[in-house]
Ligand SMILES: Nc1ncnc2c1ncn2[C@@H]1O[C@H](COP(=O)(O)OP(=O)(O)O)[C@@H](O)[C@H]1O
């Protein structure tokens with residue numbers, strides 16, 4: 513880089529951002545103020561009812577919140593728990609903790625993070641070592657910390673289906689009756705897998721008494737309002753009129769995902785910035801949508817096993833190379849076999865591939881329809897890709913184990 517360029521980039525760096533006034537408002541973890549939360553009054557008050565005991569020093573209920581991504585589950589849980597903490601009646605101390613189980617996956621990680629985040633060293637005199645203790649020692653610390661500081665504790669376990677050990681739920685729900693603590697605990701478990709509780713082992717299931725709450729996807733109007741409420745992330749006059757309605761319409765088309773809507777809006781601003789435009793235009797939104805899709809999809813698929821990628825790639829190749837858009841499982845399987853051969857990987861049975869496709873249908877990557885082919889034909893499953901096929905293909909081929917597959 514020449515010194516000339518340095519000067520230019522320095523002055524760019526120092527000058528004010530022409531697009532964003534406060535980009536932080538568009539961060540995913542950002543918790544908007546109460547008056548900026550749209551269309552969740554019922555969910556907020558239902559959750560508050562469940563946690564109400566905490567405010568008076570009694571046991572709050574355990575709650576499981578279900579709903580697809582971007583329906584406000586994390587936001588509403590954080591919002592309500594922090595209000596409960598502030599609303600606690602005189603003489604009642606409410607502790608709140610938030611754990612993202614996608615990050616803290618093991619029992620020890622969850623318990624040590626909980627201890628750490630609930631602990632006020634000045635009050636308890638306890639120092640929580642970051643690692644190095646046994647799981648049972650971390651539990652002991654946690655009970656001590658809660659007992660010495662709080663009458664009631666609300667624990668949010670977000671993305672709980674990522675947690676490797678269900679024990680945590682059992683231990684937390686039994687602590688009080690087992691006499692391990694004098695304080696009470698309410699767990700708010702959040703999952704986008706509807707079968708989460710069903711799949712828990714019986715012992716955990718029976719000890720984890722809970723109520724359930726379902727969050728529905730947003731419609732285009734709600735998505736629009738959510739974005740208008742954060743319009744001040746941009747400088748006045750930067751967003752052209754069509755930007756928010758278009759971003760809302762595009763996100764509502766899939767499943768009313770507010771995260772996606774906000775992602776698109778932020779990316780649109782970034783695209784405008786990169787193109788040195790001083791306004792955000794419709795075309796920036798369309799480019800941003802592609803980008804957001806890739807981001808979401810990458811999150812879903814990045815850590816997936818090679819076999820899952822190969823199965824999905826099979827459907828994708830069929831989609832790209834034919835003029836149909838739905839394919840029988842047997843067709844997907846033949847294409848899958850060809851891919852395995854080319855990549856020199858083991859081949860799974862038709863049944864396993866069918867199961868993999870079902871898992872991906874649950875994630876809204878594809879959809880499966882049962883079609884009745886008449887007396888002789890019997891019942892068949894038709895698989896149809898929902899995600900954009902080019903986006904899927906490109907993302908899968910980013911995996912070095914897959915990139916030997918050049919063309920179908
Ligand atoms: N009702 C709402 N009002 C305002 N912003 C919302 C609302 N629901 C979701 N959001 C925003 O959308 C993004 C995704 O929401 P989040 O709570 O993370 O969804 P989930 O946990 O269900 O995947 C966050 O940035 C959040 O602040």
Ligand SMILES: [Mg+2]
Nearest residue numbers: 585586587670
């Ligand atoms: Mg969430």
